[in-house]
Each structure stands twice: as structure tokens, then as C-alpha cells.
Amino acid sequence: MSRRSWAEPFKIKMVEPLQMTTPEERERAIAEAGYNTFLLRSRDVYIDLLTDSGTSAMSDRQWAGMMLGDEAYAGSENYYHLEEVVRRYYGYRHVVPTHQGRGAEHMLSRMLIKPGDVVPGNMYFTTTRAHQELAGGRFADVICDAAHDASSEAPFKGNVDLEKFERLVAKVGAARIPYFCLQCCVNMAGGQPVSLGNIEAVSAACRRHGIRLMLDATRAVENAWFIQQREPGYASWSIADILLRICSFTDGCTNSAKKDCLVNIGGFLCLNDDALAEEARNLVVLFEGLHTYGGLAGRDLEAMAIGITESVRQEHIHARVGQVEYLGDLLTRAGVPIVRPVGGHGIFINAAEFLDHMPREEFPAQALAAALYIDSGVRAMERGAVSAGRDADTGKNIYPSLELVRLTIPRRVYTQAHMDVTAESVISLFENRSRVSGLRMTFEPKYLRFFQARFEPVHPSGRVLDRAGAGR
Numbered sequence: 288m289s290r291r292s293w294a295e296p297f298k299i300k301m302v303e304p305l306q307m308t309t310p311e312e313r314e315r316a317i318a319e320a321g322y323n324t325f326l327l328r329s330r331d332v333y334i335d336l337l338t339d340s341g342t343s344a345m346s347d348r349q350w351a352g353m354m355l356g357d358e359a360y361a362g363s364e365n366y367y368h369l370e371e372v373v374r375r376y377y378g379y380r381h382v383v384p385t386h387q388g389r390g391a392e393h394m395l396s397r398m399l400i401k402p403g404d405v406v407p408g409n410m411y412f413t414t415t416r417a418h419q420e421l422a423g424g425r426f427a428d429v430i431c432d433a434a435h436d437a438s439s440e441a442p443f444k445g446n447v448d449l450e451k452f453e454r455l456v457a458k459v460g461a462a463r464i465p466y467f468c469l470q471c472c473v474n475m476a477g478g479q480p481v482s483l484g485n486i487e488a489v490s491a492a493c494r495r496h497g498i499r500l501m502l503d504a505t506r507a508v509e510n511a512w513f514i515q516q517r518e519p520g521y522a523s524w525s526i527a528d529i530l531l532r533i534c535s536f537t538d539g540c541t542n543s544a545k546k547d548c549l550v551n552i553g554g555f556l557c558l559n560d561d562a563l564a565e566e567a568r569n570l571v572v573l574f575e576g577l578h579t580y581g582g583l584a585g586r587d588l589e590a591m592a593i594g595i596t597e598s599v600r601q602e603h604i605h606a607r608v609g610q611v612e613y614l615g616d617l618l619t620r621a622g623v624p625i626v627r628p629v630g631g632h633g634i635f636i637n638a639a640e641f642l643d644h645m646p647r648e649e650f651p652a653q654a655l656a657a658a659l660y661i662d663s664g665v666r667a668m669e670r671g672a673v674s675a676g677r678d679a680d681t682g683k684n685i686y687p688s689l690e691l692v693r694l695t696i697p698r699r700v701y702t703q704a705h706m707d708v709t710a711e712s713v714i715s716l717f718e719n720r721s722r723v724s725g726l727r728m729t730f731e732p733k734y735l736r737f738f739q740a741r742f743e744p745v746h747p748s749g750r751v752l753d754r755a756g757a758g759r
């Protein structure tokens with residue numbers, strides 16, 4: 288049979304010109320940024336794969352919706368539209384908007400966690416864990432072992448290991464576990480999905496122990512795509528129906544709408560419990576804004592409502608994940624070590640293997656992200672020891688099993704040609720990997736250090752990438 292490709296289910300109506308820079312300019316820019324891609328100015332970036340958070344392109348419908356913003360302080364029409372859409376697609380009873388995902392995480396952690404509590408989850412997420420710890424809790428990872436194995440081809444590497452969960456309950460007691468935090472398309476594992484069978488089993492275990500199950504629904508739509516594609520029994524289900532089923536096993540969710548929901552800012556907290564929802568509506572006034580705007584403008588709520596309805600369309604999610612797979616296939620064919628199978632929102636380069644000459648203390652993923660930027664102006668981000676931070680008890684650096692560079696693909700923003708340019712740069716660095724040297728940290732912020740930490744090259748030349756012979 289002849290090949291049939293997917294293509295983007297949209298055409299381009301407006302363009303944003305990109306800044307082109309020289310390698311010398313980029314060397315200067317990354318040195319000024321302390322070799323931290325988070326500290327680069329976006330005008331110095333060519334292809335920005337730092338994150339898929341808030342970087343989506345909105346549709347003409349969403350922009351039109353922005354003009355329908357009802358900027359009333361209380362009872363905005365757009366809030367009611369959002370509430371209706373969230374109830375329809377996510378299925379929860381109560382919806383409290385927040386300025387972004389961490390606003391919802393803050394409120395949930397504050398309401399449910401008491402000092403000394405333990406919150407199990409399938410791998411940590413930076414802001415989620417930070418809020419659990421701020422509330423006095425401790426995060427306990429109960430994800431399956433395959434998640435930590437970059438070479439495992441298991442289809443649902445985000446799955447919870449139920450035995451690990453049971454052992455934790457036996458050890459600390461269900462009374463010390465306020466809720467289970469279940470993440471979809473587990474970000475730090477490489478965007479690896481959770482199966483519906485696993486979600487159902489986690490839900491049953493939680494109910495047995497009287498523990499709430501809260502979903503981090505940030506990437507639940509992308510997770511629904513993998514269930515449809517990989518889990519027996521769901522091939523004929525729509526994305527919307529799978530999403531509803533995922534949520535149906537849980538008691539509520541936090542959500543960063545800056546990801547799946549196709550907006551530049553926004554989030555929400557959902558709860559089925561009436562009393563808890565009442566408490567959330569009290570808290571949101573203190574930290575975000577009234578419960579009918581949650582720190583957002585009416586127009587933002589409208590764009591979010593429309594974005595959610597667009598996010599669950601089959602052709603959208605096919606093209607979104609398809610583009611990620613396209614980049615992954617180019618790199619895999621060239622032998623670049625990446626986390627397999629390719630997840631929902633980006634390519635995760637196994638930096639420890641890519642730069643196997645570099646000790647972990649020299650932050651190989653941080654160094655590789657800096658070198659990639661110098662080579663081609665592609666901005667990636669570190670997801671390894673810098674992101675993992677320090678152990679809350681011992682204060683020692685955590686060296687997670689996965690030391691990754693994330694190439695995160697914004698939704699509906701870049702073309703296949705941008706993916707080709709990115710792949711060619713990564714492959715060229717891989718072929719010249721001995722030219723990349725390590726970094727030492729010179730400034731370390733107290734919280735979420737990866738955002739603002741600064742580094743310098745350990746090499747006597749003062750360079751992270753020896754460009755000798757490179758002719759670009």
C-alpha cells in the first residue's frame with residue numbers, strides 16, 4: 288500500500304518572523320544566561336523547544352472568543368461557559384479557575400496536606416512536589432520501574448506500581464496519606480502514558496484504603512490518545528469519551544490549561560466533593576481572585592473553554608503527537624539515545640548516555656542543552672539533576688536515574704521543516720559529542736532551582752562546546 292501521511296488540520300493565517308543569530312552571538316548569549324536556557328531572552332532563540340507550556344498557537348475561534356470577554360468582576364459569562372465545557376469533557380461537579388496549574392496545586396495541597404503527610408504519585412512533577420512540601424508533606428514515588436528505564440519499550444511506562452503503593456500504605460498508614468496524585472503522560476518520565484486499566488486499579492486500591500485519588504489532568508488528553516492507540520478495547524472510542532472515563536475514576540483534578548487546553552495562560556481545580564469545593568472557593572479569593580475568574584481575565588476563560596473543545600478532536604491530537612513522533616523517528620534512525628517509546632509532548636534525549644564521557648556532577652543534560660543552543664539556536668531544557676534538586680531530608684543533590692534534555696514541541700506552532708533543522712543539529716552534536724564539556728553550578732536558588740540557577744564551563748577554554756572545525 289502506498290504511504291499515507293497525516294498533515295496539520297489547519298492552515299496558517301498569521302506568521303511571527305523568527306530572529307536569526309550567528310554561533311558567536313549565541314555563545315555570548317548563553318554565557319550571559321549562565322548556561323541556563325531558561326535565562327536566555329527569547330529574541331535570541333530560533334526554534335523554541337523549551338516547553339509546551341503556554342506556547343500553543345490559538346485558533347481563529349479562540350482569538351474571536353477573546354473579543355467576547357465579559358470582564359465583570361463577578362459572574363462573568365465566560366466563567367459559566369468554561370464551567371459547562373469542563374463539566375462536559377472532564378466530568379467533575381465543581382470547577383474553580385486558577386491563573387495556572389500551580390495555583391490549583393497550591394490550593395489542593397493547602398486544603399488536604401497536614402505536616403508529616405505523605406503523597407504518593409507516579410513520579411514527581413516540579414511544581415506539584417514543591418507545593419506538597421510547602422504544605423508540610425512528602426512526595427513518595429510509586430511509578431513502575433520501567434519508567435526509570437530509558438530503553439524499555441513498554442507501552443504504558445507512566446503506570447503506577449500497585450505493590451509499591453501497597454507497601455507505602457502498610458508502612459506509613461492510610462491516615463497519613465491525604466490523597467494519591469495521579470499524573471497523566473508523566474512529564475518527567477518522558478511524557479509516558481498511564482493505561483486505563485492501571486487508573487482503574489489505582490482507583491480501586493485508593494477506595495479500599497479510603498484515600499482520595501486526585502488527577503493531574505494537565506496531559507490527560509494526550510494520554511487519551513495513547514489509550515486509544517495502544518490499549519486493547521479502546522480503538523473505537525473517541526478521545527472525549529476516553530478522557531471522561533479517565534476522570535471518572537478520580538475525585539477531582541488539578542489542570543494546567545497551558546498544555547493540552549491550547550491557551551497561553553490558565554488552569555483549574557476540579558472537585559466532586561461539595562464541602563471541599565466550598566473550601567476551594569474560599570481559598571481562591573485569597574490567592575487567585577474570585578471563584579468566577581481565578582486570576583484570569585474573562586477573555587482568558589473564553590479562550591480556555593474553546594481550546595478544550597478543540598483539544599479533544601481526533602485530527603488535532605493525531606497531528607500533535609504525530610509531529611513529536613516524526614522528530615523522534617529522525618533521531619532514533621540516527622542512533623541518538625532518546626527515551627522510548629516517544630511520549631506525547633516532546634523528545635527526551637538521554638544525556639547521560641549521549642555524553643557518557645561526562646560525570647553526573649558536571650550536569651550533562653544542562654551542558655547538552657547549552658551546546659545545542661550554540662550549535663543551532665534551538666532552545667531545549669534540562670530534566671535531570673538540576674531539575675531534581677536536593678533531597679528534602681539530607682540536603683544532598685539528587686541524581687535521578689534519568690538525566691534528560693527535553694525538546695518540547697509547542698502545539699500548532701512549528702512545521703516539519705523546523706523538526707528537520709532540530710534533528711540535524713542534535714545529530715551533528717551526537718557525531719561530535721566529545722566536543723561538549725561539563726558545567727559547574729555557580730548560583731543555586733532555594734526553590735525550583737532549574738529556573739534560575741547559573742553555571743560556568745569546567746573546561747579550561749571556558750567553553751561548553753568546542754566549535755573547532757564547525758562551519759556554521
Ligand SMILES: *Cc1c(COP(=O)(O)O)cnc(C)c1O
Pocket residue numbers: 340387388389390412414415470474503505506542543544545546553554
Ligand atoms: C505544567 C505542569 C504543571 C504546572 O502547571 P503550571 O501551569 O505551569 O503552573 C503541573 N503538572 C504537570 C504535569 C505539568 O506539566
